[in-house]
Amino acid sequence: MKIVVIGGTGLIGSKTVAILRQGGHEVVAASPNSGVNTITGEGVKEAVAGATVVIDLANSPSFEDKAVLEFFETAGRNLLPAEAAAGVRHHVALSIVGIDRSDNGYFRGKLAQEKLIVGSGLPYTIIRSTQFLEFLRAIADSSADGNVVRISPGLFQPIAADDVAANVAEVALAPPRKTIVEIAGPERAPFNEIVARYLKAVDDPREVVRDPEARYYGGRVEERSLVPLGEARLGHIGLDEWLRRSKARA
Numbered sequence: 708m709k710i711v712v713i714g715g716t717g718l719i720g721s722k723t724v725a726i727l728r729q730g731g732h733e734v735v736a737a738s739p740n741s742g743v744n745t746i747t748g749e750g751v752k753e754a755v756a757g758a759t760v761v762i763d764l765a766n767s768p769s770f771e772d773k774a775v776l777e778f779f780e781t782a783g784r785n786l787l788p789a790e791a792a793a794g795v796r797h798h799v800a801l802s803i804v805g806i807d808r809s810d811n812g813y814f815r816g817k818l819a820q821e822k823l824i825v826g827s828g829l830p831y832t833i834i835r836s837t838q839f840l841e842f843l844r845a846i847a848d849s850s851a852d853g854n855v856v857r858i859s860p861g862l863f864q865p866i867a868a869d870d871v872a873a874n875v876a877e878v879a880l881a882p883p884r885k886t887i888v889e890i891a892g893p894e895r896a897p898f899n900e901i902v903a904r905y906l907k908a909v910d911d912p913r914e915v916v917r918d919p920e921a922r923y924y925g926g927r928v929e930e931r932s933l934v935p936l937g938e939a940r941l942g943h944i945g946l947d948e949w950l951r952r953s954k955a956r957a
């Protein structure tokens with residue numbers, strides 16, 4: 708079975724490609740570097756020709772509100788009709804838990820991406836994931852003011868990229884669910900506590916301050932803004948295990 712992974716060179720994309728190739732599938736890791744660009748449309752028709760499944764794991768190079776919205780809207784408008792014309796039988800996309808419950812520019816872009824998928828008529832499964840553990844440093848950096856990192860005490864349940872990729876591969880090989888499925892990490896704790904544990908473990912001297920008013924990429928974080936409200940598939944790798952593996956790899 709031919710499977711195309713758009714963004715197949717990214718953090719989740721490269722891991723998903725490896726899992727699917729190990730399973731013996733013909734996998735195309737598509738990205739601008741390999742001549743497939745969902746923004747210009749270059750190479751899209753050729754890449755999806757003969758594909759049974761397309762997994763969209765691309766991300767916007769810029770996180771600026773307008774750029775993110777434009778990225779996901781343009782990509783959807785180029786990719787989804789090409790898939791429909793090629794007779795693709797399952798479109799899988801990776802989205803984010805809580806994008807309809809917290810208002811920030813990046814989340815608005817992801818909601819627009821989901822809307823285009825649902826309206827496309829393609830058989831689909833949207834996977835909404837919580838934040839990746841690999842994203843903790845970027846979160847700390849974006850919330851830092853000098854040596855102080857202000858983080859909300861709202862609940863947080865980050866997931867390791869390895870667990871995300873395993874779930875994406877499994878979902879892609881199953882029949883389309885025509886709905887949203889949610890995935891999250893095995894541990895749930897206040898956002899500020901997880902970031903503080905992470906910074907301490909990596910010997911980062913910055914101090915984490917619990918701040919209910921602290922924004923996450925511009926959006927307010929209430930107690931349950933960022934965690935699944937209903938049933939979710941849970942990853943196996945918690946923060947301590949992820950740190951142990953990261954240190955072993957370094």
Ligand SMILES: NC(=O)c1ccc[n+]([C@@H]2O[C@H](COP(=O)([O-])OP(=O)(O)OC[C@H]3O[C@@H](n4cnc5c(N)ncnc54)[C@H](OP(=O)(O)O)[C@@H]3O)[C@@H](O)[C@H]2O)c1
Pocket residue numbers: 713714715716717718719720737738739740741743744745746747763764765766767768801802803804817835836837838839842
């Ligand atoms: N970060 C989080 O905590 C989180 C949580 C839930 C969901 N997500 C979602 O997970 C997805 C994957 O994130 P990630 O961190 O794995 O992304 P990433 O590492 O930044 O990789 C992005 C991928 O997109 C490709 N790409 C960029 N522009 C493209 C274009 N015009 N056409 C085709 N491909 C393009 C890149 O190709 P090049 O390598 O050639 O640049 C790269 O392969 C994103 O959609 C994100 O919204 C993220």
